Amino acid sequence: MILQDERRTPKRRPFRNLLAVASAAVLLASCGGGEEAEAGGPGGRGGPRGPTQVGFVVVKPGSAAIQQSLPGRVAAYQVSEVRPQVSGVILRRLFREGSFVRQGQTLYQIDPSVYNAQAAQAQAALQSSRATAEAARTRASRYRPLAEMEAISKQEYTDALAQARQADAAVAQSAAALRSAQIDQRFTRVPAPISGRISLSNFTEGALVTANQADALATIARLDPVFVDIQQSAADLLNLRQALARGGTAPTTAQVRLKLPDGSYYGYSGTVEFSQVLVNQETGTVTLRARFANPQSLLLPGMFVTAEFAQAVNTAAFLVPQQAVTRDPRGNATLFVVGPGNRAVQRVVVADRTQGTNWVVTQGLAPGERVITQGLNNLRDGAEIRPVPASAPQRLRPPGVGAAGANANRTGR
Structure with missing residues (x-):
């Protein structure tokens, strides 16, 4: 009996496998029909x-700012080249290179000996002119009654009066020469024309400088605030102005943000102060100038930055969620x-x-x-x-x- 059961078992297995496959096909068909439905x-x-x-x-229509992201370059608010106004030898340099100097501060001392002598000479010439003028006026005042009594001729009185007036003019001329000499004497101390950060000194102590030399003694730059010159395509500016003329776009006061060369944003925002009226023929761009506070002197002249700002507001735009x-x-x-x-x-x-x-x-x-x-x-x-x-x-x-x-x-x- 055991041998007979073992012979029947292999004959039943194919039938069971076929039944399992048919059941799976029906189940898959029912699932596919449900998905289609x-x-x-x-x-x-x-x-x-x-x-x-x-x-x-x-x-519904809303307001959307027309953003711009344009390259820019930092420029100093004020730049002044320190130049001598008299000739002479530099005796002392009275500032530390790279430091902050204030307007009127003495930067260089030029040898004043020649100009002191000229001022003294002008002072003596003025005193001589005043003495001559006093004598001429006294002579003219004495000739007046004599001319009225006809004790002397009227021509003599007229000549004395003219000499007195010429002497007064010589006094004024000598006074002007004295003031000029005193100005040259004062210019031997070279002052700072503006307040700001001073550069390296181009001349050392003992160097000979002249009043009309081409090289500056040093350069002072005011770095707070600073300007950022932004370059915008003339075609983009034209499109913006045409959009403003058509309507639906309103101008706005441009608040500018700066992206620094390292990718970070500058902590202060600026405002666009003016737009240049000329187009650069080489680049086809127009320069916009923005002003920024720079109390830590983080922005340096010549630095390249990226300016992000809104030049206008589109009042007929639709704000749609991004997932749509x-x-x-x-x-x-x-x-x-x-x-x-x-x-x-x-x-x-x-x-x-x-x-x-x-x-x-x-x-x-x-x-x-x-x-x-x-x-x-x-x-x-x-x-x-x-x-x-x-x-x-x-x-x-x-x-x-x-x-x-x-x-x-x-x-x-």
């Missing part, structure tokens, strides 16, 4: 669970709106920049349209939908799990 079938219509529920927001906008293979921005009959309508829009968490849409939308922001997975153009406000609770399920699969999971618990 859940997805709405080939026609895109809702299955037993109805149309796809989507969340939407109603868009996608890109097609050509790079065009697309989104879905709720169309007639509660069907999804795919729309191509113009969205070339972001503002916060929103895309700035300038073309392709109308006020009051409902833009779909939720339920976008596998959404197709023309599909039947059930729109609800984006703030309403949404029914979410894992992707790839259809209604039949969900029912099967619930049944198998």
Whole structure:
């Protein structure tokens, strides 16, 4: 009997394997049909669970700043070259190179001996002129009564009076020469014309300097505040002005942020003070000048930075949440709106920049349209939908799990 049972067992195994394969095929077929029904079938219509529920927001025109990111270069607020106004030998340098100097502070002492002598000579000449003028006036005053009595001729009196006046003019001339000599004497001490940071000294003690030399003794730069010269394309500036002329765009006071060469942002914001009226013929750009506070002297003249600012505000733009906008293979921005009959309508829009968490849409939308922001997975153009406000609770399920699969999971618990 044991041998007979062993012979029958191999004959039953193929039948059991065929039955298991058939059961698995039926189960897979039922699951596939449920997914097709859940997805709405080939026609895109809702299955037993109805149309796809989507969340939407109603868009309306708002204000969006037109941001610019342009290269710029730091320039000193004031720059002054220290030059001698008299000739002579430098006796002392009275400042530390690279330090901060104040306006009027003495920087160099030029040998004053020659100019002291000239001032003394001018002082003596003035005293001589005053003495001559006093004698001439006394003579003229004595000749007056004599001329009235005709004791002397009137011509003699006239000549005496003219000599007195010439002597007074000589006094004024000598006084002017004295003042000039005193000015040259004062210029032997070379002062700082402005307050700021001074550069290296180009001349040392003992060097001979002249009043008309080409080389400066040193250079002083005022670094608080500083200017940033921003280069903008003339074509971009023209487009902006045309947009302002058409309307829908309003000018604004440009608050400028600076990105430093290391990628960090400068701690102070600046303002654009003016725009140059000439276009650089070599680069085709226009220079915009912004002013920044620089109390720590972090910005140095010649440093290259990136300026970010808003030149105008678009008052007819739409702010659309970023999750609603996608890109097609050509790079065009697309989104879905709720169309007639509660069907999804795919729309191509113009969205070339972001503002916060929103895309700035300038073309392709109308006020009051409902833009779909939720339920976008596998959404197709023309599909039947059930729109609800984006703030309403949404029914979410894992992707790839259809209604039949969900029912099967619930049944198998």
